[in-house]
Amino acid sequence: MATKVPLLLTGATGYIGGTVLTRFLRRPDISSFDIRLLVRSHEKAKSIQDLNLGVTVFIGSHTDAGLMEELTSQVDVVIATADCDSLDAAQSTLRGLKKRYEMTGIPPTFIQTSGTGVYVDFVGGKHANSELFDDGNPEQIETISSTAPHRPVDLAIVAGDAEGYVRSYIILPSTVWGISTRLLFDAKISNPHSVQIPYSARAALARGRGGMLTEGKNVWPIVEIHELGELYSLLYDAIQNKHPKAGHGREGYYNAGYEEYSMNQLATSLSQGLVALNRGTNAEPSSFTQEELDKFFGQFAPFFGSNCRCLSTRSKAIGWSPKLGLRDMLSSVQYEMEVLIAKGL
Incomplete structure (x- = not known):
């Protein structure tokens, strides 16, 4: 019997995280995953367990450095959706994934949720004339200030990729819209609304x-919440199938913006x-x-x-x-x- 892929998802009770979990649970190959969730409250952990989704739930915060380092050292894939600006969470995740690499010799996968807010240009509502950032142009993205929103975390993760012990992929949702549905949302466990x-x-x-x-x-730009969830699943497939366009590190930015x-x-x-x-x-x-x-x-x-x-x-x-x-x-x-x-x- 094939070994299941251990995957840790943070933020499952949130808008994006709950949608990503729902999408992965609908994958035809879901039986090949060992999905682990980190949630903050005992009540929500029990509610998730009561749904019998076939996932393992841990209780704690993504900002608990010791816990995150331990949990991430035991998985081959991390999908982080909890807080795109927590440098502490990113660094503890990287430390854990580095331990995983030292144990297996295979760089684990780190899919981080950032945001197109990194491209923000404050114009006071006066006009729409600002630079258009292309996720297929790493040289352009590298011109962004290190102090831009979300940028410190993004840079730390890409630096880990450059060291070779992790493969990083950063998804940047834009204005996410729509009310998320199914599973954790219908059970009133996850937040169905955007910001x-x-x-x-x-x-x-x-x-x-x-x-x-x-x-x-x-x-x-905008992205509908369920179509955003689809991007995470497609990216995972592209990574596993070694898609020629599935870059990582400095070439691993994936904008989620449509019109x-x-x-x-x-x-x-x-x-x-x-x-x-x-x-x-x-x-x-x-x-x-x-x-x-x-x-x-x-x-x-x-x-x-x-x-x-x-x-x-x-x-x-x-x-x-x-x-x-x-x-x-x-x-x-x-x-x-x-x-x-x-x-x-």
Whole structure:
């Protein structure tokens, strides 16, 4: 009988992590995996075990260096989705994977979840003219400042790959949209909502109108949550099958962005949705006041007026083919607001 592939997934109770787990559990070769999860609470660990998914659950935090080093030293694959900015978690994972390499002589696989926020350009909502970053162009990506969002963790992981004891693959989701479903989500174990759009939706609900920073001309790429989960599965296959385009290390960045939206477009959809739900009286959006920016977004307000532009050349080269784009995202906004209202969020 073939040995199962030991795989550790962090962040399974989160939006992306729960979606990735759900996608892997639907793979036809799921019996070839020994999936291990790390979750923080005893209650959620028990809830997952009660689902009888055939996974092993460990209780603890990805920031517990000793625990992470121990767990990662025992697996051939790590998929990290818990916190893209935890350098401590990345370093303890790398130490564990280095031990694994020293035991087996085979570099283990480290799939890290980062974000296209690394490409951010703060333009105050004024325009959409910013550099377009191509994941198939490592020289361009290497020009990004070491202090950009998510960059310190990305660089540490790529450095581990350069040393030869790990093979690193970094997936960069853009604005993720949609409500995730199935398994852990239906059981109310994992969080089904994204961050950016619900943030804007809550602000719109509070003010009775969609809002934007100044003119809202700034743009970000989008990816539907289940299509993002598909990229993780496709990347795993590409790695195992030695796909010629499945680069690692400095050539191992995989953007998850499809079409672009402007903040004005999102704010307009929110305004129209509020009118349809009898929660607003004006279908046209308006600019946030400084007081509103401070109230609804705090220190993250500049991101809502920023550009983030990218191409998913490498992701598409390994077979990723997203279908749900701007029209689908904008048409989903009203329903997501309905769900948030029903949940009292």
